Amino acid sequence: MPVLVPEPHDPVCFRKDGKRLDGRDVDEPRPFSCEVGVIKNAQGSSVVRHGGNLICCAVYGPREVHPRHLAKPDRGILRVYYRMATFSVHDRKSPAPNRRDNEISKVIREAIEPVLFLEAYPDSQIEVFIQIMAADGGTRCASTTAASLALADAGIPMRSMIVGIAAGKAQDKVILDLGDKEDKVGQADVPAVVVMKDKTISLLQFDGEMSIEEMKLGFKYILKGAEVIYQKQLEALKGKYEAIQLQAQKESEEYQKMVPKLTQEKPLPPSDTVVSEKIGEIKVNNDEEVQKPTKELKKEHKKETKKGTKKPTKKDIKKETKKVTKKKTEEIAQKINGTIENDPKKENDKGAKSK
Amino acid sequence: MIDVNQVVSSLERNYILKLLKEGKRIDGRDLFELREVKIKTNFSPKAEGSADVFLGDTRVMCGIKYDIGKPYSDNPDKGVCTVMSEYVPIASPMFESGPPREDSIQLARVVDRGIRHTNCLEYHELCVEPGKAVYILFVDCYMMDYFGNLTDAAAIAAIAALLSAKIPGAKWDSEKEEAVWDGTIKPLTIHEIPLSITFGRVGDVIFVDPYLPEELIMDGSIAFAVDEKKQITSIQKYGSATWTVEEIMEISQKAIEISDDLRAKLNLRQYTPKI
Numbered sequence: 001m002p003v004l005v006p007e008p009h010d011p012v013c014f015r016k017d018g019k020r021l022d023g024r025d026v027d028e029p030r031p032f033s034c035e036v037g038v039i040k041n042a043q044g045s046s047v048v049r050h051g052g053n054l055i056c057c058a059v060y061g062p063r064e065v066h067p068r069h070l071a072k073p074d075r076g077i078l079r080v081y082y083r084m085a086t087f088s089v090h091d092r093k094s095p096a097p098n099r100r101d102n103e104i105s106k107v108i109r110e111a112i113e114p115v116l117f118l119e120a121y122p123d124s125q126i127e128v129f130i131q132i133m134a135a136d137g138g139t140r141c142a143s144t145t146a147a148s149l150a151l152a153d154a155g156i157p158m159r160s161m162i163v164g165i166a167a168g169k170a171q172d173k174v175i176l177d178l179g180d181k182e183d184k185v186g187q188a189d190v191p192a193v194v195v196m197k198d199k200t201i202s203l204l205q206f207d208g209e210m211s212i213e214e215m216k217l218g219f220k221y222i223l224k225g226a227e228v229i230y231q232k233q234l235e236a237l238k239g240k241y242e243a244i245q246l247q248a249q250k251e252s253e254e255y256q257k258m259v260p261k262l263t264q265e266k267p268l269p270p271s272d273t274v275v276s277e278k279i280g281e282i283k284v285n286n287d288e289e290v291q292k293p294t295k296e297l298k299k300e301h302k303k304e305t306k307k308g309t310k311k312p313t314k315k316d317i318k319k320e321t322k323k324v325t326k327k328k329t330e331e332i333a334q335k336i337n338g339t340i341e342n343d344p345k346k347e348n349d350k351g352a353k354s355k
Numbered sequence: 356m357i358d359v360n361q362v363v364s365s366l367e368r369n370y371i372l373k374l375l376k377e378g379k380r381i382d383g384r385d386l387f388e389l390r391e392v393k394i395k396t397n398f399s400p401k402a403e404g405s406a407d408v409f410l411g412d413t414r415v416m417c418g419i420k421y422d423i424g425k426p427y428s429d430n431p432d433k434g435v436c437t438v439m440s441e442y443v444p445i446a447s448p449m450f451e452s453g454p455p456r457e458d459s460i461q462l463a464r465v466v467d468r469g470i471r472h473t474n475c476l477e478y479h480e481l482c483v484e485p486g487k488a489v490y491i492l493f494v495d496c497y498m499m500d501y502f503g504n505l506t507d508a509a510a511i512a513a514i515a516a517l518l519s520a521k522i523p524g525a526k527w528d529s530e531k532e533e534a535v536w537d538g539t540i541k542p543l544t545i546h547e548i549p550l551s552i553t554f555g556r557v558g559d560v561i562f563v564d565p566y567l568p569e570e571l572i573m574d575g576s577i578a579f580a581v582d583e584k585k586q587i588t589s590i591q592k593y594g595s596a597t598w599t600v601e602e603i604m605e606i607s608q609k610a611i612e613i614s615d616d617l618r619a620k621l622n623l624r625q626y627t628p629k630i
Contacts, residue, residue, distance in 0.1 A: 003422060004523045004536040039500045040412050041447045052400050056499060058445040081452050083443065086495040087402035087418025095441055095495070129445045131497065133416060134399040
């Protein structure tokens with residue numbers, strides 16, 4: 001049985017003074033506000049209020065792909081879930097996703113994909129969950145705006161922010177950003193998503209009747225409206241980090257008040273520093289010269305084992321090698337000293353060492 | 356952020372246990388102290404009533420829709436109220452999209468019983484024509500952020516949304532054999548406000564309102580629904596812990612005290628629309 005109060009379906013979309021029913025001009029977007037970082041469990045999240053739309057979006061990932069067979073070895077996959085709450089529309093919607101939900105999930109995914117660097121995430125997935133808590137026309141556009149904000153909040157690299165906004169036609173006038181009623185009774189609807197960096201279109205759908213001239217005007221409105229929303233997106237993202245900065249500043253000030261001032265740092269004693277430098281140099285020399293003797297050592301060791309009448313046990317070999325290596329290292333040390341003596345540049349160092 | 360795989364490291368587990376044995380909590384609360392509750396009603400213009408409830412960081416959004424349908428044959432003159440819950444994957448990396456999980460169904464039924472068995476809704480008022488048409492109220496709870504104790508948050512969200520709801524009035528048109536709008540929009544009659552209080556348990560320690568890390572390590576929990584007459588109207592035991600009779604009697608008393616405080620603090624009647 002239907003609900004008691006049906007939705008109004010009169011075709012009037014303009015007031016007598018030429019403005020729209022909610023008092024907007026034809027090229028004026030609806031009031032827009034957004035927030036990021038609202039869902040603490042998610043890597044990135046956003047809430048968008050666009051006219052009467054209320055949209056929550058969360059981003060999880062990059063993370064492991066479930067089920068595994070969907071994973072691609074050369075690039076990551078993006079999965080978008082567009083879901084409407086049962087109470088977001090006039091007649092209660094069934095909680096299970098329907099064909100419309102799945103289609104919109106797909107077009108939103110294809111709108112986001114071109115701005116992501118998915119090739120940087122092989123074998124993993126980025127998941128974007130969009131939940132419509134209240135729908136008021138143009139949810140797919142507002143969802144894309146929300147998804148873009150949430151992805152940026154999650155710190156996922158993007159080529160550009162994207163903004164969704166619709167144009168359309170009602171009562172033979174081209175209008176921007178259709179409300180629920182204008183969407184239902186109007187003559188045409190062009191939802192579009194604009195990639196803000198180069199002003200290209202990454203989502204485009206169209207239903208209705210519009211001439212080419214009207215389309216041109218529609219796209220002009222779309223680019224203009226997208227710029228307004230883009231600025232709000234940037235404000236929200238910057239606002240979050242400004243808030244963090246302020247918080248950090250406050251905390252550091254409080255910390256400095258609590259902690260007594262540190263005593264002036266004493267400079268390290270000069271002898272120590274010299275010794276440490278020298279040890280480093282000697283080590284470097286060691287590395288260069290040790291390589292040759294070790295080869296010789298191995299050869300000698302082999303000869304010794306062949307000469308021996310009894311087959312030496314492993315322990316014996318170890319002992320012998322240890323002795324040999326000791327001798328060798330002593331020799332090396334002598335050699336090094338010799339080189340240092342010969343090298344006029346390092347005389348100073350040697351002098352310091354003898355002290 | 357908490358580890359996503361429902362696994363708590365033994366270090367963290369031991370730390371939480373140690374704190375609980377000393378009577379402390381990982382988020383600095385007392386054992387029998389609830390987290391702060393924040394309520395915002397009517398966030399969704401398309402719903403008949405709605406409430407956005409924060410219990411600490413746990414967040415539940417609830418909306419009311421109605422429909423006119425046939426009554427159950429055993430209650431031909433009574434309306435129907437069904438609670439449903441959705442564990443949307445937005446809320447936590449542990450939740451996946453798909454058909455509702457066991458937990459989700461259980462939670463919805465616990466909240467539903469809290470409302471049904473308390474003298475909360477006036478079911479006779481929800482009847483349009485006995486045996487033919489009654490209101491069916493849908494209370495849909497969406498878990499938006501999961502930081503433990505969804506039951507209590509959902510119970511508060513459900514009752515706040517019901518209190519804030521405005522439903523169009525109906526009359527029976529005997530010629531057309533259907534319910535029609537009588538031109539009025541009025542709030543629902545709510546007699547009593549049920550509240551849910553959940554106790555968790557780890558070993559011998561019992562505490563109220565489990566926080567997410569506590570919920571992940573706890574052995575089990577018990578949810579009580581308490582009405583305004585200080586009566587317990589519904590109990591649900593979750594998890595595999597066992598409780599002695601003395602413990603149950605003790606915490607039921609505690610549940611009544613805590614819910615009384617909470618009810619006074621929240622003053623849920625303020626969300627009733629004025630017409």
